Amino acid sequence: MTLHLDDDELVACVACGLCLPHCPTYRVTGLEIASPRGRIAAMRSVQYDDAPIDAAFVGAMEECVQCRGCEAACPSGVAFGHLMEETRAVLHDTPGARPRLGQRAVEWLGYRIVLPNRVLLRMLTWLIWLAQRLGLVPGRFGLPKLAARDLTIRLDSDPDPEAFLFTGCVMDAWQRAVHRSALAVMRSTGARVAPSPNGGATCCGGLHTHSGRLDEARALARRVIASMPGDVDIVVDSAGCGAAMKDYGRLLGTVESEAFSARVSDFSEWVVERGLPELRTTGRSVVIQDPCHLRHVQHAQGPVHQALALAYDISTTADDGLCCGAGGAYAVYQLQLAAAIRTRKAEAIRNASPMATATVLVASANPGCAMHLGAVAGLDVRHPAELIEEALP
Amino acid sequence: MCFPRSTEEVAAAVRIAALHDRAFVVRGSGTGLAGGATPLADPLVIVMTQMNRILDIDPVEQVAWVEPGVLNLDLSRAVAPLGLHYAPDPSSQHACSIGGNVATNAGGPHCLASGVTSAHVRALEVVLADGSIADLGGLIPDAPGYDLRGVFVGSEGTMGIATAIAVHLTSNPPAVRTLLLDFTSVEAAAAAVSGIIASGILPAALEMMDAQITRAVEDFVGAGFPRDAAAVLLVELDGLPAGVAADVAAVERVGLAEGARTVRVAADDTERELLWKGRKSAFGAIARIAPDYYLHDAVVPRSRLVEVLHRVYEIAAEQRLTVMNVFHAGDGNLHPLIVFDAREPGIWPRVHDAGDAILRACVDAGGVLSGEHGIGIEKRDFMPLIFNPDDLDAQAKVRDSFDPSGRANPDKVLPAGSRCGEAQRIPEGAWI
Ligand SMILES: Cc1cc2nc3c(=O)[nH]c(=O)nc-3n(C[C@H](O)[C@H](O)[C@H](O)COP(=O)(O)OP(=O)(O)OC[C@H]3O[C@@H](n4cnc5c(N)ncnc54)[C@H](O)[C@@H]3O)c2cc1C
Ligand code: SF4
Numbered sequence: 001m002t003l004h005l006d007d008d009e010l011v012a013c014v015a016c017g018l019c020l021p022h023c024p025t026y027r028v029t030g031l032e033i034a035s036p037r038g039r040i041a042a043m044r045s046v047q048y049d050d051a052p053i054d055a056a057f058v059g060a061m062e063e064c065v066q067c068r069g070c071e072a073a074c075p076s077g078v079a080f081g082h083l084m085e086e087t088r089a090v091l092h093d094t095p096g097a098r099p100r101l102g103q104r105a106v107e108w109l110g111y112r113i114v115l116p117n118r119v120l121l122r123m124l125t126w127l128i129w130l131a132q133r134l135g136l137v138p139g140r141f142g143l144p145k146l147a148a149r150d151l152t153i154r155l156d157s158d159p160d161p162e163a164f165l166f167t168g169c170v171m172d173a174w175q176r177a178v179h180r181s182a183l184a185v186m187r188s189t190g191a192r193v194a195p196s197p198n199g200g201a202t203c204c205g206g207l208h209t210h211s212g213r214l215d216e217a218r219a220l221a222r223r224v225i226a227s228m229p230g231d232v233d234i235v236v237d238s239a240g241c242g243a244a245m246k247d248y249g250r251l252l253g254t255v256e257s258e259a260f261s262a263r264v265s266d267f268s269e270w271v272v273e274r275g276l277p278e279l280r281t282t283g284r285s286v287v288i289q290d291p292c293h294l295r296h297v298q299h300a301q302g303p304v305h306q307a308l309a310l311a312y313d314i315s316t317t318a319d320d321g322l323c324c325g326a327g328g329a330y331a332v333y334q335l336q337l338a339a340a341i342r343t344r345k346a347e348a349i350r351n352a353s354p355m356a357t358a359t360v361l362v363a364s365a366n367p368g369c370a371m372h373l374g375a376v377a378g379l380d381v382r383h384p385a386e387l388i389e390e391a392l393p
Numbered sequence: 394m395c396f397p398r399s400t401e402e403v404a405a406a407v408r409i410a411a412l413h414d415r416a417f418v419v420r421g422s423g424t425g426l427a428g429g430a431t432p433l434a435d436p437l438v439i440v441m442t443q444m445n446r447i448l449d450i451d452p453v454e455q456v457a458w459v460e461p462g463v464l465n466l467d468l469s470r471a472v473a474p475l476g477l478h479y480a481p482d483p484s485s486q487h488a489c490s491i492g493g494n495v496a497t498n499a500g501g502p503h504c505l506a507s508g509v510t511s512a513h514v515r516a517l518e519v520v521l522a523d524g525s526i527a528d529l530g531g532l533i534p535d536a537p538g539y540d541l542r543g544v545f546v547g548s549e550g551t552m553g554i555a556t557a558i559a560v561h562l563t564s565n566p567p568a569v570r571t572l573l574l575d576f577t578s579v580e581a582a583a584a585a586v587s588g589i590i591a592s593g594i595l596p597a598a599l600e601m602m603d604a605q606i607t608r609a610v611e612d613f614v615g616a617g618f619p620r621d622a623a624a625v626l627l628v629e630l631d632g633l634p635a636g637v638a639a640d641v642a643a644v645e646r647v648g649l650a651e652g653a654r655t656v657r658v659a660a661d662d663t664e665r666e667l668l669w670k671g672r673k674s675a676f677g678a679i680a681r682i683a684p685d686y687y688l689h690d691a692v693v694p695r696s697r698l699v700e701v702l703h704r705v706y707e708i709a710a711e712q713r714l715t716v717m718n719v720f721h722a723g724d725g726n727l728h729p730l731i732v733f734d735a736r737e738p739g740i741w742p743r744v745h746d747a748g749d750a751i752l753r754a755c756v757d758a759g760g761v762l763s764g765e766h767g768i769g770i771e772k773r774d775f776m777p778l779i780f781n782p783d784d785l786d787a788q789a790k791v792r793d794s795f796d797p798s799g800r801a802n803p804d805k806v807l808p809a810g811s812r813c814g815e816a817q818r819i820p821e822g823a824w825i
């Protein structure tokens with residue numbers, strides 16, 4: 001059995017262990033097999049020593065949040081994210097490694113039918129809203145409380161826009177208020193802006209890449225690219241989607257996809273680059289949580305700090321941007337690990353807060369992290385766009 | 394394999410191992426570079442990663458009690474709000490455990506002035522090989538009697554398991570400056586090292602990197618290390634602001650006199666940290682050049698640094714290998730790294746021969762085998778190079794007095810035959 005991993009990438013790890021403390025699953029378990037070094041060693045034994053792809057191997061791979069904290073910490077430049085994506089892709093195609101039929105059916109529905117389909121997603125959202133109103137959704141599902149007011153928000157387009165705000169799938173259905181704030185802040189730089197035409201054809205495919213569904217991810221990427229031809233800037237206010245879209249060049253390997261990726265920026269990156277108007281000082285303090293896909297993957301967390309510092313007393317967690325455990329669908333699959341990682345993160349956030357207030361205001365540039373952390377009592381998690389909008393003159 | 398959460402659990406695990414006459418090996422974060430935590434012949438592996446609580450911090454006495462699995466940098470970060478830090482800072486400090494540091498008597502760039510781990514450990518709670526629990530040392534320095542704490546520090550798991558450690562915390566210096574000097578020859582850099590020390594300055598850290606490693610590091614951190622330098626020196630000075638300013642000027646003077654091309658003084662903490670991140674990533678960054686490395690850790694007298702360095706380059710050239718040097722120049726602690734691709738057929742014997750030759754060259758120049766990484770299995774068989782049979786026997790007796798059963802991390806540190814009896818015992822049935 002082989003994983004078809006790139007030899008040079010796989011041998012690049014010198015087993016120094018410098019990545020260990022930056023790995024959330026190692027931090028909460030202390031287990032080598034739950035660490036980047038352990039996972040690479042396991043990949044090597046499958047690829048080189050004929051170790052079987054058994055439940056233990058699959059478990060070790062699935063427990064990885066794919067936060068890529070290890071990649072940012074690794075001085076040897078091990079491309080861990082890529083190794084893990086490829087491994088997941090192989091697992092996805094390996095009959096013995098697949099989950100049971102029921103789960104596969106649900107995944108198929110989710111990844112193939114719901115995420116790429118706006119209408120369906122919105123219908124489902126309203127169904128969830130209704131179920132929440134009727135008290136049918138247990139709190140342990142960790143779903144955010146949906147408000148009808150937010151679900152009906154309209155996003156206005158300026159004529160002849162200079163930039164599109166990519167609206168995406170789940171975020172478009174659940175977090176329109178963030179999109180509205182993002183558009184308002186983008187306009188405050190003097191630019192003409194609009195939500196992505198036809199929703200940018202919805203899902204970016206990031207979640208698909210993570211779970212090894214590379215063919216589906218590629219099809220979605222092509223759709224997104226086709227929906228926004230030309231050279232208008234593409235602004236993304238979800239760190240996860242932004243990371244995926246900046247990586248289309250590698251995913252598809254075409255000139256066109258590379259050109260598309262080059263047009264993509266994170267929301268804060270773009271507004272800081274364009275120049276924000278003078279903001280009002282709010283006098284409030286906010287702890288900034290750097291989403292992994294912004295910090296470790298896009299390396300673009302700086303502008304969030306820059307922008308928020310104009311209006312807030314900012315502070316940061318002293319954990320080198322350790323993951324919060326949200327990881328796209330991770331929080332759904334790995335309930336216990338995700339919760340343990342979150343507890344650790346919440347503590348780091350509270351320690352970073354200059355005052356011991358009952359609620360700590362937190363800024364997170366990724367909707368997944370915001371929902372995951374938002375479920376912790378005492379954390380009020382907002383998107384930087386909302387916080388900046390509040391401080392607009 | 395087991396993951397104890399308390400001293401009692403460690404003791405229980407050790408007793409169970411004793412009942413079954415099984416050896417045991419302790420493991421911290423597994424960053425060790427001498428194979429000390431490598432299990433040989435199926436022992437019980439006791440992993441300390443879950444004993445990772447900071448038990449107590451006394452800011453007045455400047456002492457912290459920690460469990461062994463606490464990571465080195467986590468401790469410094471936890472006490473940072475008190476204006477304190479834990480001084481020994483191995484380059485692996487993000488990842489290595491205090492227990493592992495104690496067991497290897499780890500050093501780090503900032504140990505030049507303040508001493509290695511042993512100087513910062515006051516007391517230890519240890520589980521011995523029979524499962525009993527002992528306290529070594531005390532919070533008051535220089536307690537009367539034998540310094541058993543000192544014997545245990547650096548014992549690499551062969552005398553028992555540290556389960557709680559009282560470490561000394563150091564006050565943050567009021568002023569710190571970091572300088573980067575760049576040279577067009579290794580000789581000039583080495584001369585500057587001697588010059589700096591001779592001028593009466595004891596820098597907090599004094600590190601050297603050669604051309605290849607500097608480039609690899611720069612590729613990772615992008616801190617502005619000169620890619621075309623033959624060698625760079627990283628010098629850190631700390632103390633009271635006025636003294637530090639004078640030292641900075643002096644180091645600059647010496648450096649320029651010895652031929653430094655540029656002297657850069659880090660403007661702020663961010664720049665300082667970036668420079669240090671570069672130095673501390675050196676070992677990891679080598680995979681950018683080749684995927685495998687073989688590393689030694691010998692210490693040579695500073696006066697013979699240049700000569701030994703040349704010999705190291707020569708040896709590598711003879712074996713057609715690439716060698717890079719990154720080291721604690723201030724105390725002559727070399728880290729020659731042979732980098733290679735293990736997939737290349739027939740490369741291992743060359744690497745080993747070069748490693749042996751380098752080590753012998755260091756010893757010939759009056760050096761010792763290991764500055765800080767320990768002996769483990771890797772350097773075990775070189776011990777007779779610097780110790781005669783009587784020395785080794787004495788060491789074996791010390792070890793036996795801690796662990797008469799020989800089940801604590803056997804076959805590490807001391808080569809087979811260290812005990813006089815062992816070497817001379819005539820096998821049964823050999824009477825003819
Ligand atoms: C990139 C890199 C840079 C490094 N830089 C330095 C440096 O600058 N200076 C330096 O000194 N070292 C350095 N090292 C080596 C290594 O980090 C140190 O030796 C460190 O002290 C090992 O700690 P660990 O927790 O990883 O221990 P491990 O590797 O797990 O174990 C090391 C030894 O300690 C024993 N041990 C571990 N825990 C205990 C315990 N609780 N009780 C008794 N014995 C125990 C083990 O049995 C083993 O013999 C570096 C390593 C790497 C990979
Ligand atoms: S992934 Fe990188 S940091 Fe982690 S052990 Fe391997 S080489 Fe070291």
Ligand code: SF4
Nearest residue numbers: 023064065067068070
């Ligand atoms: S991606 Fe994140 S969870 Fe996965 S091994 Fe790396 S640090 Fe750990």
